[in-house]
Amino acid sequence: MNVGVVAAGSLVTNVNGASYSSNNTRLDGAMNVNTFLVHNALYIPPAESIETVNIATNSLDADQGIAGGAAVNVMTKSGSNQFHGAAFGYHSNSRLAAENFFYIEKNLPKNLINQYGGTLGGPIKKDSLFFFGSWEGLRQRQNFSRLLTVPTADQRAGDFSAFNTRIYDPTTGLLDGAGRTAFENAMIPASRQSAITRKFANLIPLPNLPGVSSNYFASAPLVLNQDNVDGKINWNRSPKNSLWAKYSTMRQYAVTQTTLGEAGGDSLGGAAGIIDATVQLATIGSTYVVSPNFLFDATLGFTRQGLQSIPPDYGRDYQLGIPGTLGPDIRQSGLVDMRVSGYPAMGNVSADKPSFKYENTWALATNANWIHGSHDIRFGLDLARQQMNHWQPEAGLFRPGPRGKFSFTGGATALRAGAAPNQFNGWADWVLGLPQQAGKSLQFYDPMSTREWQTGLYFRDRWHAQRNLTITLGLRWEYYPLMTRAHSGIERYDVEANKVFLGRFGAVPDNAGTTVSKKLFAPRIGVAYRIGPKVVVRTGYGISIDPYPVARAMRAPYPVVVVGDYLGPKFVPAISPHRARDSRGRRSGYQQWCD
Numbered sequence: 001m002n003v004g005v006v007a008a009g010s011l012v013t014n015v016n017g018a019s020y021s022s023n024n025t026r027l028d029g030a031m032n033v034n035t036f037l038v039h040n041a042l043y044i045p046p047a048e049s050i051e052t053v054n055i056a057t058n059s060l061d062a063d064q065g066i067a068g069g070a071a072v073n074v075m076t077k078s079g080s081n082q083f084h085g086a087a088f089g090y091h092s093n094s095r096l097a098a099e100n101f102f103y104i105e106k107n108l109p110k111n112l113i114n115q116y117g118g119t120l121g122g123p124i125k126k127d128s129l130f131f132f133g134s135w136e137g138l139r140q141r142q143n144f145s146r147l148l149t150v151p152t153a154d155q156r157a158g159d160f161s162a163f164n165t166r167i168y169d170p171t172t173g174l175l176d177g178a179g180r181t182a183f184e185n186a187m188i189p190a191s192r193q194s195a196i197t198r199k200f201a202n203l204i205p206l207p208n209l210p211g212v213s214s215n216y217f218a219s220a221p222l223v224l225n226q227d228n229v230d231g232k233i234n235w236n237r238s239p240k241n242s243l244w245a246k247y248s249t250m251r252q253y254a255v256t257q258t259t260l261g262e263a264g265g266d267s268l269g270g271a272a273g274i275i276d277a278t279v280q281l282a283t284i285g286s287t288y289v290v291s292p293n294f295l296f297d298a299t300l301g302f303t304r305q306g307l308q309s310i311p312p313d314y315g316r317d318y319q320l321g322i323p324g325t326l327g328p329d330i331r332q333s334g335l336v337d338m339r340v341s342g343y344p345a346m347g348n349v350s351a352d353k354p355s356f357k358y359e360n361t362w363a364l365a366t367n368a369n370w371i372h373g374s375h376d377i378r379f380g381l382d383l384a385r386q387q388m389n390h391w392q393p394e395a396g397l398f399r400p401g402p403r404g405k406f407s408f409t410g411g412a413t414a415l416r417a418g419a420a421p422n423q424f425n426g427w428a429d430w431v432l433g434l435p436q437q438a439g440k441s442l443q444f445y446d447p448m449s450t451r452e453w454q455t456g457l458y459f460r461d462r463w464h465a466q467r468n469l470t471i472t473l474g475l476r477w478e479y480y481p482l483m484t485r486a487h488s489g490i491e492r493y494d495v496e497a498n499k500v501f502l503g504r505f506g507a508v509p510d511n512a513g514t515t516v517s518k519k520l521f522a523p524r525i526g527v528a529y530r531i532g533p534k535v536v537v538r539t540g541y542g543i544s545i546d547p548y549p550v551a552r553a554m555r556a557p558y559p560v561v562v563v564g565d566y567l568g569p570k571f572v573p574a575i576s577p578h579r580a581r582d583s584r585g586r587r588s589g590y591q592q593w594c595d
Helices: 195-201 423-432 589-594
Strands: 002-005 011-014 024-027 050-056 071-076 084-093 111-125 129-148 216-235 241-256 273-291 294-310 337-340 355-372 375-391 405-408 437-443 448-466 469-479 491-494 499-502 520-532 535-542 561-567
Touching (some): 195 423, 405 423
Parallel strands (some): 024 071, 337 405
Antiparallel strands (some): 002 011, 050 071, 084 111, 111 129, 129 216, 216 241, 241 273, 273 294, 294 355, 355 375, 375 448, 405 437, 448 469, 469 520, 491 499
16 A cells, blocks of 8 residues: 555555555545546545545455445444544744755745644534534745746846856757857847846846856745535434435645746645635435334535635736736736746646646445345445536646746757757846747636546345355446436547547537446455464455546547647747848748748
8 A cells, every 4th residue: 555645634545555646535425536536535624624534455345345445434433322522733943854955045944833722522412413523724924945047147138148157049059950050159139039038038137146056045935724624413213214415515725935936836745826726515414224124324415615725926917028828817817828848837827727626526325235144135225416617727748838838948049069058048048938838728618527427336245154154245337327418428539530529519419429337346355264262364356447538538629628739840949939141141941831
């Protein structure tokens, strides 16, 4: 078992070599899975509210389904006839820790963590009605730092004379980059410099350390506030019937900064900007004793996640004047993503920001237990309805995002068969405004939506064949219909016809001609043999169906998200802001390609 921690605070777990996306976590019997990031549990209950945790990792009984790796069942506490409570507090202070070797400021970097909360449970009406509640709060203030390379003042001015690098004029020579003439004294004339990148460069902080590399120290705090609240009511309605209801919510608010301030860049801890998230779970359940040997139980759960991830530049217009990058929608506002070889990322570097996600899951689980002689028979139904409504136009290998993205590799000012481009060639490309790659993505549907069912039926017989021998036989059948959208079917590109078929438009069916299997049968067999009072031998065999939702992979195909990627040959920029000619008035190979 491999375990890793993700930013959401959930655990990512690989079990028996299976994908971590094929696990299924249930909280009080209801499905508790993040609809989009299916490897994460959607809600992590406060530790003091957990009663038991059961993890089945192999030879699963037939009642454990919609899971290919592990089936995790978490049960929370309930009230009783006595009042019980707990309170806790945890404090971590960087003043008690050693200094970070790479942190160069005078004071220790701040890292304050306060986690506190409590539980209380007891009777509302003795022997019949009980309550249990819990709260856990987290407050974190942590300083993050990074050592970066930013351009010096002379580099920003187009002066590379001090760096022992030849800067070649891309308007000279041949198309493939051969035969180019170097700029005199490695200086780019002001008349050739891009006004757009010059404006952008004014946002970048100047070096605060010596040298031309690792010459800028960035430091900024992370602010994280999170609260988890749980409430549960249990009602023993009669000796045969009990009911319960539970509501849980998690509220999270986090603020992080970028490495380059106004010029954006990578984040200093977490995702740069503001993350505002609310997770809610509502569950009701009941058990009914039909007879002394027949028991029925059912659980109906609803989960909802609302998530807004907003970058620091949201809503701002920097007046850079880059054609086709921004747009009338405020969600396309802010800085474009700029990448220059040898320098840190600049601008809004997260293609998935801003993002707005609203996800719902309805889940029903019903089970019946019948004891008949030496047979313990159990059968039931699992049914889940998952819904995603997103605005997050990230797609394509280049992942340009809704504002646009440019990459400057140094090829435009290098010479074919000459020295390999270095960081100064990369910045010279920037000064000229000649990116090697450019792109932008647009979301056509607002929001992009998915609707998906997951279904499971099972039958299991646990047979006590002898006092020391138990045989378990079971069979599951699972069905995963193709997803649809809120108001249409799926999309499919037909290679032979060179057409995109849109489900529910014209004569195209919802599935656009794609079918799924209805033969997903999963047998389960288990044997337990007790050799003596201290030795038990167990073995088993089973087939599990990978429940990975198709909705995740099919969330944003064309034309849901339309991506434009433009890549130039190695020594030729993808786009050009002007149509310059060489000193003799001739168009270069570079200009012929651009034209």
